[in-house]
Amino acid sequence: MSAYIEDDHTEDGINRRGFLKCMAWAGTGAFFVLQGGVLKSFAMSDVSKRSAKELKGELSFVQISDSHIGFNKPANPDVLATLNAAIEKINSLDVPPAFLLHTGDLTHLSKAEEFDTLEQSLKALKTDRIFYVPGEHDVLNDNGQQYRDRFAKGTKGDGWYSFEHSGTHFIGLVNVMNLKAGGLGNLGTDQLEWLEQDVKHVKSSTPIVLFAHIPLWSVYPDWGWGTDDSAQALSYLKRFGSVTVLNGHIHQTMQKVEGKVTFHTAMSTAFPQPAPGSAPSPGPMKVPDDKLRSLLGITNVNQIRGKHSLAIIDSPLAG
């Protein structure tokens, strides 16, 4: 399926109809470029016509999410196989990513053997640097101690941190701890105070990438798909020219642009979940076997040289 942008009178690559068609492409090969606050999109077929050089910017990385190692029920009794398929896909990308972001729910039940299996699997990744943030399934029973011992060395508090790469400032946040009854995701005052200080001396022209497990925008509060105090966090980033927020948790792609902030959620590598409100609950969505891999996938993020933007490409494991 390709909704090619045919009406391109102003040569900016977009028209309203095309834009709306593109927003319906959740989970298929969609290539988005944010330019000066305006979302541009291209069909995957068009992307292949552009040279790898053009797509190869100063920065290229991949996000995966929700591998849920340990889950063994319909629609996917073998989440390890689909994780390995995702790794294979990453290893065969034209432009090798500089690193991998895993936005949480690494495991399903926070069991030691599940963490072990995940770490073992990721050894097959050609990319040697992996950055993590935990999901709520990674901090069960031990308040996240195992997760932090394995993946959060050098981080603050429950595992938040920041780093620079290719002139971009990356911030990993933890919003799955100390959840309150009836609430959504939660960052907490310690983390918010740290965040405010962390970005204080970063130049406004530096692109920011924020990543956390639960969406930092209100996707669907009834299902817990949002973060109670994310507005506070985003208020510290108001002055920045480009902010990209990468999340997981909802096991489907969804995107929203609000001024200079692009919010994006990734597919899971384990199992899909229903669209907001389309099912009684946000549990695993059972689909026919031959449809499963079209609803699981990876997200490729590229900074295009010369462009004040990050291009976000979601691609499914199959079809």
Added chain:
Amino acid sequence: MLIAIAGLALLGFGLLSSVHGEGGTDAPLTADQPNLPTSSVAIDNFSFSPVSITVPVGTTLTWTNRDDIPHTVVSDDQKFKSKALDTDEKFSFTFTEPGAYSYFCSIHPKMVAKVIVEGAK
């Protein structure tokens, strides 16, 4: 078309097999067992069922997770707190004090429910 039907059938089966809600007293009294009431709450489809249950003081309440996702049972005041319960796992707590106990699932905090314990201490 066939795939769509198969998909719908699978979904239908999934929904049917998850409607299991149980509540109320169900344990028979035996000769060697003093009058210890028991009661049960089912966890399914991201909800506790019944969402509000009233029991006499001294009741042992047992939660059973029938969902295909793990859940926990945690009282707001932390008086009782289960580990993560996978499908078919159970958690029990004996209420020795009357009162209203609000609780939730700490993994999916939108799941809230209540136990009302009646009677003298």
